[in-house]
Amino acid sequence: MAGTIPEQIGNLKNLEFLALGDNHLIGPIPPSIFNISTLSSVSFESNQLSGSLSLNTRLRLPNLERLYLGNNQLGGPFPMSISNASQLTLLDISLNYFSGSIPDSLGNLRNLERLNLNVNNLTSSRMSFLSSLTNCRGLEILDFSDNLLISGKLSGLIGNLSDSLQQFSASSCNIKGSIPSEFGNLSRLIGIKLDDNELTGMIPTTIGGLKELQSLSLGDNKLEGPIPSQLCHLNKLGFLNLTNNKLSEPIPTCLGNVVSLRQLLLSSNMFSSSIPSTLTGLGDLLILNLSSNSLIGPLPIDIGKWKVVTSMDFSNNQFSGEIPIGVVDLSDLTYFSLSNNRITGSIPDSFGDLLSLESLDLSRNILSGEIPKSLEKLGFLKYFNVSFNRLQGEIPDGGPFRNYSIESFKGNEALCGAAKLHVPSCKTKPQRNSKARTKLITYVALPIVSTILVVALIIIIFRKDSMIQTRTLATFGYMAPEYGLEGIVSTKGDVYSFGILTMETIMRKKPTDEMFSEEMSLRSLVKETLPLMLNQVGDTNLLSTTGRKHLAANKCALSVLQVALECSVEMPNERPAMKKVVTKLKKIKVNLLSDIGTV
Template identity: 40%
Template sequence: MAAAAVPNITTDESALIALKAQITVDPDHTLMNNWTIGSSVCNWVGVVCGVRHKRVVALNISGMGLMGTIPPHLGNLSLLVRLDITNNGFHGTLPKELVNLRRLRFISVKLNNFGGPIPPWLGALPELQFLYLSNNSFTGTFPPSFFSNSSKLEAINLYGNRLEGKIPPEIGNLQNLKKLVMESNQFTGSIPASIFNISTLEVIAFTYNGLSGEIPQQLGQLKLEVLGMENDGLTGLVPPVIFNISSLTYVSLANNTLSGSLPMDMCHRLPLLEELFLYGNKFTGSLPSSIGNCTSLKRLSLSRNNFTGSIPQEIVKLGLEEVDMNDNSLTGVLPSDIFNISTLKLLSFRGNHLTGHLPPSISGWSPNIRYISLGQNVLSGTIPDSISNASKLYALVLSENSFTGFIPDTLCRSESLSLINFGWNYLTSKSSMSQPNSFNSLMKCKNLRTLIVSYNPLSDIVPVTIGNLSYLEKFWGDNCSIVGNIPGAIGNLSNLMTLSLQDNYLSGTIPATVRQSQKLQYLNLAGNKLQGFIPNTLCGLRNLAYLLLSGNQLYGSLPTCIGNLTFLRNLLVQSNGLSSVIPSSLWDIKDLLVLNLSSNSLSGELPPEIENLNVAYVIDLSMNQLSGELSSSIGNLPNLAEFSLAQNRLQGPIPQSLGSLTSLVFLDLSRNNLSGTIPGSFEKLKYLKYLNLSFNKLEGEIPEHGPFTNLTAQSFMSNKALCGMPRFQVPPCPHTHKRPTERKMLVLRYVLPIASVILITLVLVFVLTRCRKRKARIPNQDNMFLVTTTRRFSYRELFQATSGFTEDKLLGKGSFSSVYKGTLSDGLTVAIKVFDLQIEVLFVSNDQMVLHIEYGSEGIASTKGDVYSYGILLLETFSRKKPADEMFVAEMSLRQWVKESLHCAVIDVIDANMLRRDDEHFTVKEHCVKSIMELAVSCCAESPEERVDVKDVLTTLTKIRVEFLKNTQANTTQVVRI
């Protein structure tokens, strides 16, 4: 028998050539040009050979952008010690032949697209010390057998895969393990106590999983440096022993449901701690003053808890870079020295009850600070000129406080300042007797992207120099007592997306130059004194979604080109002096959600094309001069919840088709010249809460059922020819014939057809019997039953004959009936057919599915019905799941699935093509997506009262966008909400 060939450098060469053959993409042609037969293998790129055997001992082709699969031939590199193919595009599975690499100590396949289960043979590599499988798509459970022969393992990194199930307790057998990283997977259950028997452990990272239970007390036995258990669903108290692990440098227990208070001596034994993240829990109590003993602390985030008391003065002694204590219940004075921490870059105390002032002297401000967020507190005093010493400041949020005085002239000395939010304070304008100049101070911020000064009594004008803010994207100046004209220079803001100057004293006309702001999506000039025509140039704003011009003194007609605004969602121009007819192009805006043209002088008829607005949920055309008859096409608006045509000159009958507006909650047709009867189809409008048909010329009977059971006489007054129930305060109807009741309708719909079938059957039997009697002169004994008389049975007889229609008597069952075998009291055996009259129930059941998707499980249409649909749309878009997906059964719905994941790992429900853990700015993107999903969950709350108002949806999305852009451009990685 021939001896097996001894592996040599030729064997290694063949294995590497096989790998090269499997590579489909080599962007720089590195391997194509370098790995060539005839050249020395040991000189190939990424290949290292041993000195003694001249065999391949290391292969490093990381970061080359390669794509392809790993061939089994790679298992022939029998002397390989190190394999690194990090950061490429390899896919498929790891071949089992790699188990032959018995000398392998280091494997890194991270940042690729490998899938399938973790190969169990990895545990059979006796020399393996470092295993990096992160950022792939491995699935399934972690094989317990993996830990049987892996006693030399020092590091395991499984970050960013799709592994599930419980963490195997056998992991405690790895007594040399130093780093265990299993974050961003789908592990469940509690943390095995056996892990804390590994005395060598330095790093534990279980962040972003679906774990449960409490943090084990045994954790205190370790000499950990890194502890990461963020977003894991953990509960209970934090074991105090954690704060005794003196080797800790990083601790994150954020976004769990941990409770209790922090130990008063928490920092006495943490001299090396640099980063502490406890945000998003339920911690209570005061902040311990011992925090000053964490002398190495650089990043501290305690936001979104229930901490009370004051901020410890000792905190200013630390060399902090980031402090985030948003959304707690902290009180007392904000330490002014905190602004002078020389290393400080980020400071956020938004959403507390802090008092005090900003430091007045220049020495009180660190030049390195970049982000300050102090909104929603009780701070007072002025914004000092000394703030200009913060020369690297890019975001300043002081909204919802009690600041007074002026906006300092020196504010914009920081050239990087891009976000200013002074809204909801008491800032005024520094008047020079002739002209106020609050805005002049802000016009010097050349890099400004977001400016919010709403709800301050500025009494200023918008200066022409606003056109110099070429980077400006958002400008909110609502309710600021702004006077004067809107300058034409506003058109120079080519990046402007939001312009809101609602409820001021602006006069003059809407500048035609606004068309130059082609990115504009939100334009709100409502509640001013603007005059003139609505300029046709607005039709050039192809991205405009919100056009709000209500409560001005505009006149003329709506631009005939209004239909060019195909992205328009809300059009509100009520309470102006508009006249002429509604342009026909308006009905072409098929995605319009809210249309309000009320309180103008519009004339003409409503065309059938109104049905094109089939996603609209609010249409208000009241208090105009519309005439003609109502088009039956109005009934083709399935989402319409509010509809008002009150105080017009409409005439003719109310179309029966309006009864098809199944989402309708509010209907006002009062003060017109409508005639005829009230359509009986209105009884089907089961969500209708408000109906006003008063002051018309209607006649006939007022319906009694459906929504009419809860209506009063006010809905029908001043219609002299109406009659009906006394509670409507109208005369009784002269006739006595009433509409068929539901029971009568049931009889007509089901019983009569069945009775007809039985009657026809009896007639056929009778005819056949007569025919047979004619053919047979002398009937014999076998067919005597044909001439017997028909016998009638009571239900009681049939019930007894079938033993109560039990299953053992059932002969067969069809779609509409069941057949039972019965034995009568006289011994006669009969077949009894029972018809199923509950077919309608099936349709009702299916309707409930539709109602659940459209309105929630309560099936209640409301003014927030469209908010629900929008929420579902967001959930579908970001999760790539449908509400009717087969995974959503019993009590689990798409909303519930997403809601539960928000508390542990939102990335698990996000479309993998939209967000990956290896993305740049992953943390910022994840926070942004999570905020959007939280908004979506709020939108589709089951009860309409719990849903977010549609007016707030855009504001919330805008804030999310602002925050996202801010954080992706920032140098810091800590995410802080404005």
């Protein structure tokens, strides 16, 4: 419905219900409507009505119970005569341009249950209207938020408001002073909204006695001191906003007991110490913001317990350590920021599995390694920033990376990529060759250390080569044949397992892969392909170098595979001792370093 409201509606002398909300009505509300004494409910909300509400000061509206005027463009002074509607239970004039003082005569509306005055230009120098509302013993909802001309302090008379009060909203009203402890008297409160004021002092501990409280919003004030432990008793609390205050001391560990929490917003305070390990017990948490504090230490190792979280902001703290691998379990995560901390290590390749990510900020840390190409799979990633780290290698150019500018990558001197990013070209790709060489050396060097430890452990457990009868059955593919057939354990069985694991490392195939059966095993594949060009079946990343280094890599891999074949022969007495295996691997390592020119 569009157009204006016809004046003739005022002629309907027996009209009881008038519902014209959620339309496209414009112009003023005809004053004649309020001459209909039979009216019980009037609804004009969510239109584009304008002008002032001219009510006759002698008007009593004896039967009016509900008046909805919210979300219009009405202005002018507060309609004082509305206080004559003694049966009124609901008054909503929110989201308009009403001005003038909120009348103390609202206390005459003793049946009032809901009063919504938010987002207007109303005034009240000492908020005296609040004391008048103590006469409204059935008041459940009180909202006078976003009236910037209101000023003053909240007095202890707050505690004398209706026992039925469920919602108290007074954000953005220039309220000064402390939060009255008398809020604790309002035992049925479900929500308190006092954010964006000038409140000082500490959070009163009495709020911890409001057992029905589900939402507490005190952000953007000047509150000091700790979070009182009494808040941990609010076992129905789902929303806690303490953002942008001067709160300090460690975050209470007992907050982890408030398992009803869905949003925990503690940013821009002075909280210190580390994140309490108990917080990961908040298994239904959706939004967590701890940014801009003085928090230290590593991120929780069991961060994956926040399985349904959609937004996490840890930026602007002093967190250290690596990014926990548990982040990959956060499949619903859309926003993640670790900006401006001391995070080390590499960006996990598993981040490519966070398919819901829309914003990822890892800037201003000490991250190293390459930017994982797996991130190209993140089709919803609109914002990406890894600037000012120690990253190297090629910047991915697929998926969302086509849309990023140099701002996402600057401050990483060893990155290379497309010319549009103003970084060096990757034609020679020195970082990738270096990585391949390091990887190859690691394949040879690590088994030397680990096998020595294995030998020592086996000597202690099995007393060198003594044979022990057991009921242990073989794990298919990895354990020696004699394990499954006879249940015999020996050090030679561990030599066999080492050989299989070495093949798996180089060939990038598991002995349990579907391609293997009774006719074909990982060992038989290696034995048949060993004389051929290894790069046709092996790890292509390992053998991606060229020229002299390519030959060195092939030679080394062939030598290691030959040792693996010797370790995995069927007969235990034909397998070499682990000491000889270590000696052979050391020689292969020395030859590799000589061939690539590092010794």
